[in-house]
Amino acid sequence: MSYIEQSSIEHTAALITSTGDQPPWSPEEFEALLREKGTSYHIYHPFHVMMAEGKLTREQLQGWVANRFYYQISIPVKDAAILSNCPDRAIRREWIQRILDHDGFEIGDVKDPGGIEAWVRLGEATGLSRDDVTSLRFVAPATRFAVDAYINFARQRPWQEAVASSLTELFAPHIHQQRLDTWPTHYPWVDTAGLQYFRNRLTQARRDVEHGLRFTLDYFSQSRAMQQRALDILQFKLDVLWAMADAIMLSQCKVAIVGPRKGARDE
Numbered sequence: 030m031s032y033i034e035q036s037s038i039e040h041t042a043a044l045i046t047s048t049g050d051q052p053p054w055s056p057e058e059f060e061a062l063l064r065e066k067g068t069s070y071h072i073y074h075p076f077h078v079m080m081a082e083g084k085l086t087r088e089q090l091q092g093w094v095a096n097r098f099y100y101q102i103s104i105p106v107k108d109a110a111i112l113s114n115c116p117d118r119a120i121r122r123e124w125i126q127r128i129l130d131h132d133g134f135e136i137g138d139v140k141d142p143g144g145i146e147a148w149v150r151l152g153e154a155t156g157l158s159r160d161d162v163t164s165l166r167f168v169a170p171a172t173r174f175a176v177d178a179y180i181n182f183a184r185q186r187p188w189q190e191a192v193a194s195s196l197t198e199l200f201a202p203h204i205h206q207q208r209l210d211t212w213p214t215h216y217p218w219v220d221t222a223g224l225q226y227f228r229n230r231l232t233q234a235r236r237d238v239e240h241g242l243r244f245t246l247d248y249f250s251q252s253r254a255m256q257q258r259a260l261d262i263l264q265f266k267l268d269v270l271w272a273m274a275d276a277i278m279l280s281q282c283k284v285a286i287v288g289p290r291k292g293a294r295d296e
């Protein structure tokens with residue numbers, strides 16, 4: 030059964046009322062199980078391991094940045110889907126900050142270009158042009174499929190499930206810090222000003238996850254079955270990130286073996 034079939038709205042309702050054989054885990058046990066999922070975070074994917082060890086070529090690092098831009102522009106769309114499904118004003122007031130973080134804003138004298146713009150500057154710091162990044166011409170088809178699965182999940186599933194799917198951010202500060210620590214040594218040709226995106230996310234991700242985790246621990250604690258559902262959702266999102274890394278790695282291999290796809294890189 031697929032993630033989505035497994036979790037029809039009727040099924041979610043059944044999970045709430047299900048007594049099951051076992052009582053719910055305590056909040057501490059449940060949180061520990063969510064955190065244990067970090068063992069399959071994409072920081073352990075061979076492509077990210079190579080990145081951290083300085084083994085990527087310039088073209089491979091550029092390929093990662095260009096592909097990841099599709100994730101960057103999709104995050105606020107995903108967050109807008111959550112807002113559109115959520116009737117709870119208090120949740121929406123907190124959640125909307127995520128869209129501002131990525132899209133940026135200008136309110137009176139206060140301006141923030143936002144995370145998407147910071148990612149374009151990261152691309153420029155690696156030697157790509159703004160158009161190389163924003164045109165999406167280097168994005169591999171399977172990267173789109175993986176990222177679109179995440180957007181579709183947020184559109185189609187109850188907003189509480191979509192909130193839980195953001196919890197991979199529990200593990201994100203570590204990978205951002207790893208890049209800040211290793212890139213200047215391994216990839217000295219990358220302008221360090223371009224690493225600002227990673228610096229910004231250290232605090233933003235911790236704040237986001239504090240909110241998302243508090244909500245998930247509370248909402249999904251009504252039964253053991255619901256807690257298991259939250260763990261499965263987190264696994265789905267880990268798989269999205271892993272699949273994205275697979276897609277990026279394979280697209281870089283193909284470039285090396287058979288040359289660029291027509292319409293990409295040779296333009």
Ligand SMILES: O=C(O)c1cc(C(=O)O)c2c(n1)C(=O)C(=O)c1cc(C(=O)O)[nH]c1-2
Pocket residue numbers: 104194195196197198199200201204205230270
């Ligand atoms: O660079 C990364 O490895 C990484 C991972 C993740 C994540 O774990 O989902 C996010 C980000 N970065 C990130 O920058 C970001 O803004 C973000 C938002 C979300 C989300 O699910 O809402 N994940 C992530």
